Amino acid sequence: MTFLELKDLRIHFPTDDGLVKSVDGLSFTLERGKTLGIVGESGSGKSVTSLGVLGLHKGGRAKISGEIWLDGEELVGASAEHVRKLRGKKMAMIFQDPLSAMHPYYTVGNQIIEAYRIHHDVSKKVARKHAIDMLARVGIPQPDRRVDSYPHEFSGGMRQRAMIAMALCCDPELLIADEPTTALDVTVQAQILDLMRDLQRDFNAALIIITHDLGVVAELSDDILVMYGGKCIEYGSAEDIFERPEHPYTWGLLGSMPRLDREPTERLLPIKGSPPSLINVPSGCAFHPRCPYAERTAGRSETEVPELLETAGGHRVRCHLPGERRRAIWEKEVMPNLEGTS
């Protein structure tokens, strides 16, 4: 049985300006012990997706349809109460800003103790011991003292570790990390990514890492889902996405990014224009106003929404260009320009 499966998930928000189609037909699967990276620019629907999986849109104004299967249970139709019980125990989340997830007036220890005791019938003393163990596990020095510190007494990196400890305290099977290192310095980011890699291996959890940083997903992911305008536009193994990407938007992301592991290029190759509004998503392929290849599809890019189709062994692409054309463009027109010059 697949551990996590999303089937045609849609999360739309009615607003005064119109319907915001934040997530618009998203499907993927994820097994225990595996890491899925979700990348895309801001506003592409990454955070709304993760909140949706955790059931945090329930009771709000969001219109949700589709299915979310977690370990044999369907969550879209489940009661808010039931999903709340799964949260913390079965699935947990790490946010970009730990302060938003922590209470400023309670010690870090008390917050972990509370979270643990919601799901475990143990004494305060046992829970405190567990909290100290968790803080030690995520690399917080002197955990038996720091357990009594308040969140603001921690540095940014230490706070992020404490939040990871909080998320992991009930041994969740699904962990969603939404931009977990975006606010951190590169040295601290590297520490946190190492930590997440180790923990995931030890806990055998399914991990979803959401970020706008292609380097970060490349470090951790088995599979990668590229989002644009609320839809998955390309999905594949990390090798598929970085070595044989087939979607013009993925090419654009790769061309925009200066890379330390290659000789410097003369110029970056940006994508023209900016990401779409999710109220007035462009017709046809949402990427068409920015796509340099739209004119090669005989008008279909502007009028027809392309389907997400498998191109080879689990690698799926949402584009009207035929597979051979895409592979030829990547090899002859795109890839050579990404290589350094000097």
Add this chain to the structure above:
Amino acid sequence: MSRASEPLLSVQGLEKHFPVTKGLLKRQVGAVRAVDGIGFDVVKGETLGLVGESGCGKTTTGRLITRLIEPTGGKIVFDGRDITHMSQGRLRPLRRDMQMIFQDPYSSLNPRHTVGAIVGAPYRIQGIKTEHGVKRAVQEILELVGLNPEHYNRYPHEFSGGQRQRIGIARTLALKPKLIIADEPVSALDVSIQAQVVNLLEDLQSELDLTYVVIAHDLSVVRHISDRVAVMYLGKIVEMADRTDLYGSPMHPYTNALLSAVPIPDVRRRSERERIRLQGDVPSPLNPPPACRFHTRCWKAQEICRKVEPPLTALAPGHQVACHFPENLSGDAPPAPAAGQEKEPGTISPVS
């Protein structure tokens, strides 16, 4: 880039110590040594990149150079004139020549002013005559930075983040500056927009003969845009070199650690990459560690590092380093950034 020519900007022993006061009488009890004796030259037409973790003093350096804050020590020479303590009145004509671009394009734009008013403001403030009127001049600049000149009457909120950064850039260009200090100019932008703005900055540099100091924490962006790079740690420059030397054979342990921490989108080599992992965070600049400030996090630290401050010294042509035990001294092979790096045992951890 003309290396032989006079520097446009020369900074020597620059210092900014923010006083820390206590009590009603505001008795000074200490100082944040945000910038603590740094020096560098920037030659006309060149781009100097300034990198380092947050809190290392990069922004303060930018604000000192543009004289938004008063230095507590050292010297700033701009275009042949000592501006270190020049009065605001005498600085005014020089302000045209020296402009700053900020990270957050939105907070630096007045939301109640039209784009025309924002970009045109420098003309009015500086009382500059334009050949065909301010409007025409502003529209030309909007066009130059890739904005639609017809959007002259629109307000900042009607633009996307990338377009707002273009408005910010347009405003700095209005007075035809010689030097632009850009503080994290692209870090708030999406990656595709980042690339647009980086290219724009490069195009403007060659078209308008600009000189840049680019402050950023993103080491990949800095390598792409800079001719030379200075690495700061706790208010000091610890290494400065041509970008090829700095990224190809970094000598300071801190630089090595920074570069090794950058995530690399190379999935085939991710398992074989060996990394240096720094422990903990940057110490407080209120009480920086004595002698070599990096010694509390450095895996090579010896007794001498805690006793004697290593001076910034040229160890190779154009390559200055402040370290008693530098890496990659001539003869060593430069490490490929993504490949395994040779380090003392116990300092590297292969990631599997």
